[in-house]
Amino acid sequence: xxxxxxxxxxxxxxxxxxxxxxxxxxxxxxxxxxxxxxxxxxxxxxxxxxxxxxxxxxxxxxxxxxxxxxxxxxxxxxxxxxxxxxxxxxxxxxxxxxxxxxxxxxxxxxxxxxxxxxxxxxxxxxxxxxxxxxxxxxxxxxxxxxxxxxxxxxxxxxxxxxxxxxxxxxxxxxxxxxxxxxxxxxxxxxxxxxxxxxxxxxxxxxxxxxxxxxxxxxxxxxxxxxxxxxxxxxxxxxxxxxxxxxxxxxxxxxxxxxxxxxxxxxxxxxxxxxxxxxxxxxxxxxxxxxxxxxxxxxxxxxxxxxxxxxxxxxxxxxxxxxxxxxxxxxxxxxxxxxxxxxxxxxxxxxxxxxxxxxxxxxxxxxxxxxxxxxxxxxxxxxxxxxxxxxxxxxx
Amino acid sequence: xxxxxxxxxxxxxxxxxxxxxxxxxxxxxxxxxxxxxxxxxxxxxxxxxxxxxxxxxxxxxxxxxxxxxxxxxxxxxxxxxxxxxxxxxxxxxxxxxxxxxxxxxxxxxxxxxxxxxxxxxxxxxxxxxxxxxxxxxxxxxxxxxxxxxxxxxxxxxxxxxxxxxxxxxxxxxxxxxxxxxxxxxxxxxxxxxxxxxxxxxxxxxxxxxxxxxxxxxxxxxxxxxxxxxxxxxxxxxxxxxxxxxxxxxxxxxxxxxxxxxxxxxxxxxxxxxxxxxxxxxxxxxxxxxxxxxxxxxx
Numbered sequence: 001x002x003x004x005x006x007x008x009x010x011x012x013x014x015x016x017x018x019x020x021x022x023x024x025x026x027x028x029x030x031x032x033x034x035x036x037x038x039x040x041x042x043x044x045x046x047x048x049x050x051x052x053x054x055x056x057x058x059x060x061x062x063x064x065x066x067x068x069x070x071x072x073x074x075x076x077x078x079x080x081x082x083x084x085x086x087x088x089x090x091x092x093x094x095x096x097x098x099x100x101x102x103x104x105x106x107x108x109x110x111x112x113x114x115x116x117x118x119x120x121x122x123x124x125x126x127x128x129x130x131x132x133x134x135x136x137x138x139x140x141x142x143x144x145x146x147x148x149x150x151x152x153x154x155x156x157x158x159x160x161x162x163x164x165x166x167x168x169x170x171x172x173x174x175x176x177x178x179x180x181x182x183x184x185x186x187x188x189x190x191x192x193x194x195x196x197x198x199x200x201x202x203x204x205x206x207x208x209x210x211x212x213x214x215x216x217x218x219x220x221x222x223x224x225x226x227x228x229x230x231x232x233x234x235x236x237x238x239x240x241x242x243x244x245x246x247x248x249x250x251x252x253x254x255x256x257x258x259x260x261x262x263x264x265x266x267x268x269x270x271x272x273x274x275x276x277x278x279x280x281x282x283x284x285x286x287x288x289x290x291x292x293x294x295x296x297x298x299x300x301x302x303x304x305x306x307x308x309x310x311x312x313x314x315x316x317x318x319x320x321x322x323x324x325x326x327x328x329x330x331x332x333x334x335x336x337x338x339x340x341x342x343x344x345x346x347x348x349x350x351x352x353x354x355x356x357x358x359x360x361x362x363x364x365x366x367x368x369x370x371x372x373x374x375x376x377x378x379x380x381x382x383x384x385x386x387x388x389x390x391x392x393x394x395x
Numbered sequence: 396x397x398x399x400x401x402x403x404x405x406x407x408x409x410x411x412x413x414x415x416x417x418x419x420x421x422x423x424x425x426x427x428x429x430x431x432x433x434x435x436x437x438x439x440x441x442x443x444x445x446x447x448x449x450x451x452x453x454x455x456x457x458x459x460x461x462x463x464x465x466x467x468x469x470x471x472x473x474x475x476x477x478x479x480x481x482x483x484x485x486x487x488x489x490x491x492x493x494x495x496x497x498x499x500x501x502x503x504x505x506x507x508x509x510x511x512x513x514x515x516x517x518x519x520x521x522x523x524x525x526x527x528x529x530x531x532x533x534x535x536x537x538x539x540x541x542x543x544x545x546x547x548x549x550x551x552x553x554x555x556x557x558x559x560x561x562x563x564x565x566x567x568x569x570x571x572x573x574x575x576x577x578x579x580x581x582x583x584x585x586x587x588x589x590x591x592x593x594x595x596x597x598x599x600x601x602x603x604x605x606x607x608x609x610x611x612x613x614x615x616x617x618x619x620x621x622x623x624x625x626x627x628x629x630x631x632x633x634x635x636x637x638x639x640x641x642x643x644x645x646x647x648x649x650x651x652x653x654x655x656x657x658x659x660x661x662x663x664x665x666x667x668x669x670x671x672x673x674x675x676x677x678x679x680x681x682x683x684x685x686x687x688x689x690x691x692x693x
Contacts (some may be wrong), residue, residue, distance in 0.1 A: 058399050090420040092442035106419060139565060144579050145572070162658045164422050165484075166460040175462065179561035186531045186565060216460050216486060216558060235576045239583040246587035250594030257598030261605030268609035272616030279620030283627025290631030294638030297649065301642055312648065319652040320674060323659040329666040331675075349663055389618040 073104040075112065082115040082159040094159045111163055115156050117224055119170070123150045123177045134229055144190040146231045150205065152177050153223040161219030173209075176216075177225075181209040194230050194240075202227045203342055218356040415448035422461075425456045425492040437492050443568065456501060460486050460558055463507050468553055468564055469515055471522045479527060480566040483542075486558040494554030510550060514560055517545045521664065531565050 076099050077083045083095040087108045095110070102108040123134050135149025154173060156162050166172050184204045185193055193201055206225040213220050231329045232240040328348065412608045419442065420426040426438040439458075446453060461662055468482035487510060489495045499505040520539045522530050530538065539560055547557040567575055639646040659666065670678060 021465075058403065084442070087422040087423060088441070088443040089424070091422045138565060138567070139531050141528070143527065143531070143567075143575065145567070145575060164459065167457060167462065171485070172460070172462060175464065175563065179484060179563045182563055182565065183535055183561075186535060187533075211563075212559070221483040232579065233576065236583065237580045239587075243583040243587040243590070245685070246590035246594075250590045250597070253591075254601065255593035255597040257601030260602050261608075264605040265608050265612070268612040272612045275613070275620040276592040276623065277614040279623035279627075283623045283630075286624075286627040286631040287634070290634040294634045297638050297646065298641065300649065301645060304642075304645055308645075315649065315652055319655050322656050326660045326662070327666050328662050329668055331668050331670050333670055345665060349665055361611075 052190055061265050062336070069104050073102050073108070073159075075100050075102065077112055080114070080116040081112050082156075083110040083112045083165045084108050085157050091112055091160055091164065113156070113163065115159055118153050121170075121174055121177070122156075122228070123152065123174065131231065134291075136178065137233060138185040140190040140193060142189050144192050144231055145233050146185065146190055147233050148181065148185065148193065149228045150177065150202070151226050151228050152209070154224075155221050155223060156219055157221035158219035158316060161217045165217040165219065165221075169220060172218055173213065173220055174214065176209050176212045177205070178203045180212065182206060190232075191272055193227075194232065196232060198218055198227045200347060207331045215295055397622065412448060417443060417445055420442050423457060423459055425455055425458050425489065427454050427456070427492055427496055428452075429454070434493060434496070439492065445608060454496070454501060456489055456492050456495065457503075458489060458492075460488050461503070463487060463510055463514075465511060465515070465563075468566065469519065471519050473522060473526060473530060475526050475529050477527055478571070479522065480568050481518065481522060481530070481562060482564045483512060483514060483518060483560055484563050485546070485560045488556050488558055489554060490556045491551075491554030494552070496554075498553040506553060506555065509553060510546070510555065510557070513549045514542060514546045517542045518560075518562075522675070526527065527567075533567070535562060564658045577625075608635075 053113055060246070072227050075083065077095055077097045079097045080325075081097060084091065085093045085095055085102065085108065087103075107142050125133050133147045135147060140146055152173065162169055180343060186198060186203055188201060200226045206222050209225065210222050210335060213222070231237065300311075330348075418426070420440070423440040424441075426444070427434065428438070428444075428446055428451055430447075431623045435451065463483045463485040465484065468480040471480050471481050473479055486638055495501065495506070499509060513595045518538070521541055525534055525538070528533075543557055543560040546560060550557050552686075639650075658664075668675070
């Protein structure tokens with residue numbers, strides 16, 4: 001039986017093979033085989049009729065075995081997978097999803113691999129001494145240490161390379177990630193890794209990883225590398241947290257200062273405009289008053305010029321009436337000798353002040369009092385100078 | 396039908412012989428054919444091959460890229476005599492299967508050991524020449540490339556190609572780590588203090604600036620207000636002067652009266668009067684003391 005028969009190859013390469021043809025082919029070959037063993041039969045029979053073939057025990061058994069053998073060549077490539085096809089160990093093609101058939105073992109083989117699914121790996125430390133770390137403990141360019149957790153998403157881009165070029169490509173990916181991360185972080189400053197440079201670091205790791213994976217021909221395509229978490233190591237984390245807090249404190253203090261400024265300056269502006277407004281008010285008032293007083297004076301002056309003496313006398317008496325009518329007074333005859341007159345001025349003042357208080361508060365009682373007050377005035381006068389409440393009220 | 400059993404036996408025997416005499420070499424493999432232990436042939440291409448059963452036998456070797464993962468980091472001293480823990484990963488591939496078989500008897504573990512020793516030695520030399528900073532950062536690439544080249548040259552002797560050597564971990568040893576942590580901590584403290592005092596300073600600056608603005612604004616406003624008031628005063632003075640200038644004597648009289656009125660108007664103002672004054676002339680006698688009263692004197 002020649003397995004290198006070119007017909008096999010043709011059938012394998014095409015779409016679903018013609019089963020009838022295969023069956024016929026096999027019958028022919030088996031007939032040939034048996035034909036050689038049984039000298040009675042003619043070898044060169046072009047198309048041996050099926051009825052002539054002994055359907056006895058042996059034939060049936062062989063046919064059955066063959067059938068099972070052939071059926072073992074069926075396989076289905078699921079969506080998102082690829083079949084990597086080898087004929088006698090040699091790669092021939094990569095098949096896309098769908099039902100397929102290949103020549104059974106040991107002639108052809110297919111390895112179905114998960115192709116388009118995106119796989120995710122988190123890169124953790126393999127070093128038992130750094131178990132406390134979340135990801136990898138890495139030394140930075142400035143010889144500080146950071147704890148960084150990276151995640152890599154990848155899928156396959158070349159099924160053939162993935163299968164044939166490296167042993168355990170997925171393990172290789174993890175190793176490559178670890179070395180790339182260590183290298184990129186080793187070239188960066190700590191603050192860059194921890195704070196501002198996260199995206200850039202991840203990008204650099206991705207580029208470096210892809211370059212390495214391509215060099216090894218792993219057939220893996222990196223989808224993304226992300227720096228999930230970058231922190232200072234646990235031992236120094238409080239100090240770092242405090243530094244971050246200090247940054248916030250600074251902002252807070254600045255904001256407080258700004259808040260103070262925002263309070264003080266507008267207030268000052270308000271105060272300033274009040275001062276100006278008040279000044280303007282004052283100015284206007286003073287001018288108006290001046291004009292008013294001037295006009296009044298001028299009007300009186302006109303009348304005064306007409307009759308100076310009379311007007312003068314009238315004005316004087318008006319004033320005296322106004323003054324004497326609203327003040328306390330004592331008449332003292334000065335010419336009555338040099339006898340010392342005792343005037344308890346302070347007491348009088350006190351009483352008049354005490355009298356003024358109620359008047360200020362009780363306006364309603366005022367109109368009723370005057371008549372009686374004037375009466376009591378005379379009654380009290382001679383005997384007792386204090387008790388001038390009613391008296392002062394009356395005036 | 397009597398021939399059935401021998402025929403069957405014959406078929407089985409034929410298949411057995413066949414299975415012993417053909418073999419396939421996978422795309423992933425190399426194969427070496429031996430005849431009674433003697434090297435005959437090496438198959439480096441995938442395909443179907445034949446051998447004589449019993450007399451010849453075949454061994455397979457992986458032709459893919461293989462990984463050599465150093466089990467534990469090596470402690471290497473740098474040029475400043477400081478220790479560094481370094482661990483590497485190497486990728487290698489069999490390129491000359493005959494040589495490979497001859498030198499390590501095809502034992503992968505043995506090959507790995509051999510390669511690991513070589514790489515470790517070269518790596519040690521390379522790092523010895525460099526400082527910690529160079530090993531970690533600036534010359535890492537160079538170390539890896541040189542190590543690969545040198546290791547590759549050596550590995551050729553056992554039929555192996557070193558595809559790549561990568562430094563995975565370049566770490567500071569445990570006892571140095573504590574110092575590093577201390578330094579990191581004190582550095583952060585410095586940063587924190589700096590930030591806090593910066594905050595205080597900036598806050599103070601903003602406040603002081605606000606205070607200054609307030610003073611300026613108020614002073615400005617005061618100036619403006621005084622000016623406005625002065626304007627008003629000046630204007631009113633002018634008006635008064637114009638009016639009162641018409642008769643200064645009468646103004647003095649008139650204004651005095653106004654002032655008296657404004658001054659004596661409360662009960663607490665006590666006037667002690669002499670009834671002999673001109674004002675009271677009619678209080679004593681209806682005729683009056685003299686002719687024309689003199690209101691100027693009290």
